[in-house]
Every structure is written in structure tokens, then in C-alpha cells.
Amino acid sequence: MKNVKSEALEHLSDLVVIAFNKKALKKIILSKPHAVDEIKSVITSKMITSNIVLQLETFSKDNKAYHRNIRENFKKELLRIFRNYSQINVITTVGDCQYMCAKSGNEKLIGDNSLRKMLQSDEIETINTNGNNKIKNYILSGNEDFLKKLGVSDETGRVRDKMQSKFRQINKFIEHIEAIKDKLPTNTINIYDLCCGKSYLSFAVYHYFKNVLKMNVKMVCVDLKADVIEYCTGVANRIGFDEMQFVCGDINEYKMIDKPHLVISLHACDIATDIVLNKASQNGADVILSTPCCHHELNHTLNCEALSFVSKHSMLKQKMCDAMTDALRLMKLEGEGYKVDALELIDPEDTPKNIILRAIKKKTFDSKKQKN
């Protein structure tokens, strides 16, 4: 952390407070953190219990997101946070500005003067600070009994700070399910969650079909981890989600008993996503929704001279390999009779792993034509 007084950062925090007070602050993206275990942070204005606060969300390399609400001493708190980053982008309704600090310590502030002028205007567009209230538009509100029992929300239905990101993820995932529900049966449905982990998504999906759509649901969730499977079985029993079954095992070995109507998977690591897609397609799933996790295989094996202008930059190589891996996955599913899409799961600010691969079985599919 820099202890030296930085005029640029003082100036920037002043500007942010003006934008915040005028309800013009959209977000602040804090990149190039000094902390080695952090990816980045984002600050947004949120309405929490009738007060507008600044919410700091920090994304760490172990895939966790931490939240902190700043309710007072805004300038002082912002300054303290800003000192931990070498790049800061302030985005407002009337314009943006950027702070950069080089390794040498040289600081640069771009766009601050014009932003200050724009903020002086009396008639500026304000943001909707409904932040947490936005949750009311989601399919899950936080007030559902199962979310309270899972510890996602507290007894008042307020989503706990450390669960905000997971809550948004599962809500968005369900929105993706809602968007394709006409491709699924309307009475009884067989769902598989492969690589379910702690199964927040599985419980939410079960709730959606069982309690919101009032359908008969049979759901099987599979994961390698025995302790997690034992824990989830206990939770399902406690909350009365009777038609949920948790199976401990390798998804590669797992044999689906009922025809899968919907196969879901959230962040199955590396090639586990390929196993999920393969298993789902081989068993004729009607719909597959899968958000891949880390991709390693292509990144480790790619050896292509023609692409060396990209692959010599390790970060760009990773991004290219991620995109190529997902595109190859979709191409394979397309060849197996699916209509495929790559969609955005959630705000990319939330997690870099925000692609959802969607495959919907085509009614008529000529496999011979495909091979030619």
C-alpha cells in the first residue's frame, strides 16, 4: 500500500464523492491490485435499508468475492481503498475518467477535468440506486425458505454479503432456464446437475420447477466429493426436497438412469465440462446449460506458429484458448444435433467465468447430412 500522499488520488476521490452525491456514479473498477491474491474490485452505489451506500466487491484468485458496504466517511474510505490499486476507472452517467500509476510511481489522471465540468451541470442523468432492491425482479427474492436454510439469506430474507455473488449467479442461471422452458416437458422433468459441489444451484433449480412451476421433479446431482454429497443429502432431507438425490462419484463413470430432460453444470473444472457435455449429449438431453470453469488443456497443448502473435502473450493466449475451447465444445454439440449458443451468464464484473454454453436438441436432425 502506498503511504505517500497522492494528489491524483485525493482529486479522484473528491470527484467520486461528487458523482456519488449526485447519483451519477455507475461503478468504479479497481484493477492491478497490489495484493497478490486479488483479481480486482468493483465499487457501486446501492440502496440498502433506505440508505445509499457504496458497495465494495473484491474478487480473489481463489474464486471468492467479498463485500463491504461503506456507509460514511466516503472520501477517506475511498482514498484508503484507491491506494491499493494501480489502475482505477470511474464510470458515471455523464462520462468516465481513469487513474493509472506506473511501476515508477508516476501517476496519470485522464478525463477528470471534463468529468468535473459535466458533474457541475444541474440536469444530469441519475442512476437507479435500487441495487439490492433489484433482487425483487429476480426469480428468487432471497426470502425463500430454502435459501434461508442454506444460509444464503438471513432470517429476514436479506441475502448475506458473502453470498451476494452466488445469489446473482443462481438467479441468472434460472433466468436462462426460464428462457428455454418451452423446450422442456411441462408435467414431469428429469434434471441432472453434474459436478454439483455444494449444490446452491441444484437446490434453486429444484425449487424453481417444484415450487414455482409446480411440476413433478426428479433431480440427480453428482460430485466427486463425499463430504459435500453427505452435506447436501442432509440439507435436502431437512428442507423436504424429497426428489433430490445426491450421488458421490466420477461423472465419467456415472450412468444416467432416467432420460435427461435438462442437464446443468456450473463451473465444472477444466475437462469436467467436456465430460458433462458429452454425457448429456450421449444420453439425449433435451437441453444442456453449462458454465465452464478454468480451461487448461488447449492452453497447455496449443502449438501453432500462425497464432504465435497471440500466444506469445500469456494472458491473451489464455483468453484465446478459453474462447477456442468453448467454440469447439459448441461445434461438437452442433454436430450431435443441438442448436447451440454461447451466452453471458452474469455481469462480467462478477466473475470472469461468465459464459453459459446452451445446447437445445433439434427436433429433426439428419446425422448423415451432418457427416457429409
Ligand SMILES: C[S@@+](CC[C@H](N)C(=O)[O-])C[C@H]1O[C@@H](n2cnc3c(N)ncnc32)[C@H](O)[C@@H]1O
Ligand atoms: C468449482 S466446483 C463447482 C461446484 C458447483 N457446481 C458450484 O458452482 O458451486 C467444481 C466441482 O466439480 C467437481 N468435479 C470435478 N471433476 C469431477 C468429476 N470428474 N466427477 C464429479 N465431480 C467432479 C468437484 O468435486 C467440485 O465440487
